[in-house]
Amino acid sequence: MRRWFILATGLTAQATTSSFLYGLPFLIPALQTDHGLTLTKASLLISAPLLGLLGALIAWGAAADRFGERNVMAIGLALTGVLVLVSLALPGFVLFGVGLLLAGACSASVNAASGRVVLGWFSARERGLAMGIRQTAQPLGVGIAAATLPPIAAHFGFATAVALPAVLCLLSAVLVWFVVVDPPRPERTVSAAASPYTGPVGWTLVRLHTASAMLVVPQFVSATFAVTYLVSSRGWTPVAAGQLVAVVQLAGAAGRILAGVWSDRVASRMRPMRLIAVFALVTMVLWAVGDALDSWLAVAALVATLVVSVTDNGLAFTATAELAGPFWAGRALGVQNTGQNVTAMVAAPLFSTLIMAFGYPVALLVAAVFPAAGTVLTPVAGESAARVDAVEVEVRP
Incomplete structure (x- = not known):
């Protein structure tokens, strides 16, 4: 309790x-x-x-x-x-x-x-x-x-x-x-206290940090420009647009919990994270297509992006701490958080420039490249190998 x-x-x-x-x-x-x-x-x-x-x-x-x-x-x-x-x-x-x-x-x-x-x-x-x-x-x-x-x-x-x-x-x-x-910690040994970035999981952690940074882009593009897009491109009032985004935020928070439960059930953080990256890619493309066609699909895809794009955060943080181990989890989470926040700060001015220069469809298709990269970079095999190594260490006499 x-x-x-x-x-x-x-x-x-x-x-x-x-x-x-x-x-x-x-x-x-x-x-x-x-x-x-x-x-x-x-x-x-x-x-x-x-x-x-x-x-x-x-x-x-x-x-x-x-x-x-x-x-x-x-x-x-x-x-x-x-x-x-x-x-x-x-x-x-x-x-x-x-x-x-x-x-x-x-x-x-x-x-x-x-x-x-x-x-x-x-x-x-x-x-x-x-x-x-x-x-x-x-x-x-x-x-x-x-x-x-x-x-x-x-x-x-x-x-x-x-x-x-x-x-x-x-x-x-x-x-x-x-x-x-x-929380209780295992006994500190030379191997346990060594940096995980120089060990066998080092490349897996680097790929995980990079994939997470890529998946921040659809999250912050949708969150930053949702109200502006609904008002300027779809003719909504600012109040109505703000109310929709507020309600969707609650759905996104629930999505984070459901994604966590999902990862517990399948005993993997990276497999759900990769599927979420695919979903984010699809919703961004549909948003771009819907806007180009001046269709209701644009608003539906925007809502889907706002929900889907935030659900991977907990998975990435959990996997980072698990891979880094109890003596390096804090630093690894710091690296993870730094990469995500740097990407978020760059995303807003970069995509505002693209929107002003080329319009929403082009900017959204460019943004869709990032979850596509996240799909490729998410280290599903690396996570599986790390879990096997952990089990071998536990049962080794």
Whole structure:
């Protein structure tokens, strides 16, 4: 029973930092109207936490490997909350942005450690389900931010709205400290503590990280441009488009859990991940074709892409930790997360340029190349070989 409380705490911690990292864009209108910032300056400011996150993921993963998940999560959450509150007291938006960058770097502690602690407490037969549940944290955090930050900013000001995620981070730090217990680890040996990237699973991990980065493209292209596409190309109102995307986010969160259960049932993370890559490829192509034909197929395919493209995240994280082993899981998850976030940051400006230059059908067909590459790169055979090696080690006298 304890492991489920730890899962719930890890989910809460991740949702809390997500409300900070991905919720600040909801405050761009307040920055423009209340503080006179241009859209470019406001966008740069709210991007600062994500830049900090990217620079610190691997380092926090290494800290979790060495010092344990509970300490890393609690300290990182506390520092995030304190730095955000301190940033609000600093003069000028440059110093405020620096404070947000440092807070984002501290929030990276939760990304690797919360996944690591969940995987440590659940057996291989339950890890897919557990990680699928944990991976719903981001849409939950974004939902919390979307529901709370704009009205708070409207009634009490920008600073009060930013303070809410900071306070939630501090409360989550206390919750982690009293609930989370580091999972038991096997005895550290020279071979177990060696880098998995130099061992027999090294190429499998590299292919897994690359395939995951490829599959981020349809996820972020669809999420970034869904509302804009429905309004500009299909004639929807912004409110109706936003409502559809919000509902689909819930379906995507459920899809992550179902994908995890699926991987537990078939005793493989990579086989479901490869099929999801195929589905993402198909839905992107259908979206492009539907738009070119000015058909209802475009909206149906967009909805399918929004759901399908997010379901592989938990599978990739689970497989990364399993392949890396208990002494390198944190660092491997940091590498995994870094690759995905870098790809996500590049995808939005790249495909906005393609859309403006060539239109949606061409841009979407280019985006479809990435899940096609993910289909080829997903290391199904490498995962199977690693599982066989693990069994041989367990039964070897």
